Amino acid sequence: MFMKGEKTKLCPLSLGLAFGLTNAISILLFAWVGIMGPTVMSTLKGGIWGFVDGFLFGFVLGIIYNFCLCCGRKWCGKKD
16 A cells, blocks of 8 residues: 555645544533533533634644655655
């Protein structure tokens, strides 16, 4: 499948969705057990905020990773 030393790029959108969903689910679970807030509305707000926060983090992380992967090849003298 992959050759030795071959590097693959990450899809920033997929990584953002994965981080966003994971963050939202964890915040919803913490809120559900009463750590974050007692009301349903605050639980939903926390879940939405967690999704947005996680999505943005994952999206930017994917872009930075792909940029470093591309530049790393140039700096190391390797061609695409």
